[in-house]
Amino acid sequence: MRLVFGLVLIIGVALAGFAVYMAQGYLAKTTAERNALIAAQQKAKPTVNVIVVKKDKAYGERILPEDVVSIRWQKDSLPAGHYLEMEELFPVGKDPRTVITAMNKFEPVLKSKVTEPGEDAGLTSRLGKGMRAFAIKVDRTSGVSGFLRPGDRVDVYWTGSINGREATKLIDTSIKLIAVDQTSDEGYSSPSIARTVTVAVRPDQVAALAQAQSTGRLTLSLVGAEDDTVSADIEVDQKSLLGIKDKEVRQVEVEKVCTTKVRKGAEVIEQPIPCTN
Structure with missing residues (x-):
C-alpha cells in the first residue's frame, strides 16, 4: 500500500511540475506576443477615419449615406479633397451630391469626384x-x-x-x-x-x-x-x-554705255563716248 501511495505521489508531483512548466511557457509566449504587439503599435503611423464608397458608383448616380462607410486610413497618405465626417459629405437639409467621376468599391470619396449638394452632373x-x-x-x-x-x-x-x-x-x-x-x-x-x-x-x-x-x-x-x-x-x-529653300536673288551690275549720233554724209552712225554721269 505504501508503495502504491508513493508511486501516486510521485506521479502527482510530476504532473504538477509539468503543468507549471506548460503554464510558464504559455505565459512567456503570451507576454512576448503582447510586447511585440505593443512595439508594432508604437511603430505604426497614425490613422484617421475617412469616408469611402461601399460599392461601385457610376457617373451621374446620386451618392447617399447608405452608399458609404467610414474606415481607418493612414493619415499621411490621405488623397487630396477627402471627407472625414458624414456631416461634411451630407450637409443637413441639402440634397445629395452627384458622382461626376466613377468610383470603385472602398475608394475614398473626393471633392473632385462629386458635385456640390443638389448640383447636377453637368458641365x-x-x-x-x-x-x-x-x-x-x-x-x-x-x-x-x-x-x-x-x-x-x-x-x-x-x-x-x-x-x-x-x-x-x-x-x-x-x-x-x-x-x-x-x-x-x-x-x-x-x-x-x-x-x-x-x-x-x-x-x-x-x-x-x-x-x-x-x-x-x-x-x-x-x-x-x-x-x-x-x-x-x-x-x-x-x-x-x-526642305525647300528660296532661291537667292543676285543683283547683276550692268555696265553703262554712252553713245552719240554722228552724221557722215547721208549716213547717221552711233558712236560710243565716255559717260559723264
Whole structure:
C-alpha cells in the first residue's frame, strides 16, 4: 500500500511540475506576443477615419449615406479633397451630391469626384473658377480616331493660310477635355468617333480658338497622362516640311554705255563716248 501511495505521489508531483512548466511557457509566449504587439503599435503611423464608397458608383448616380462607410486610413497618405465626417459629405437639409467621376468599391470619396449638394452632373460642375467651356469640331482624323475621352489633355494645331502660304501652327497646349459629344463621364472608355469635343479654357483662349476655327482647320493631338513637358512654338509649311529653300536673288551690275549720233554724209552712225554721269 505504501508503495502504491508513493508511486501516486510521485506521479502527482510530476504532473504538477509539468503543468507549471506548460503554464510558464504559455505565459512567456503570451507576454512576448503582447510586447511585440505593443512595439508594432508604437511603430505604426497614425490613422484617421475617412469616408469611402461601399460599392461601385457610376457617373451621374446620386451618392447617399447608405452608399458609404467610414474606415481607418493612414493619415499621411490621405488623397487630396477627402471627407472625414458624414456631416461634411451630407450637409443637413441639402440634397445629395452627384458622382461626376466613377468610383470603385472602398475608394475614398473626393471633392473632385462629386458635385456640390443638389448640383447636377453637368458641365458647369467641371469648370474651375475663371474657366469657360468651348466646343471644337472634330472628325476621325482631327479627333485622334475616336480615342479621346473626358479628362484627357490635348494640344491644338491650326492649319490655314499665312501670308499666302499654307501652314500648320501649334496654337494651344495641354488643354483639358471636359466632354466628348454629349458624354462628360471620365470613366467612359469605349472608342467612338466624335463630332465635337468640349474643352475648359480661359476667356482669352476662347477668343483665340474661335478665331482659329473660323479661319482654318483645327487638329487635336493627345497628350500622355504623365507628360508634363511644355511644347515649344511650332510652325510648319510646305517648304520647311520638304526642305525647300528660296532661291537667292543676285543683283547683276550692268555696265553703262554712252553713245552719240554722228552724221557722215547721208549716213547717221552711233558712236560710243565716255559717260559723264
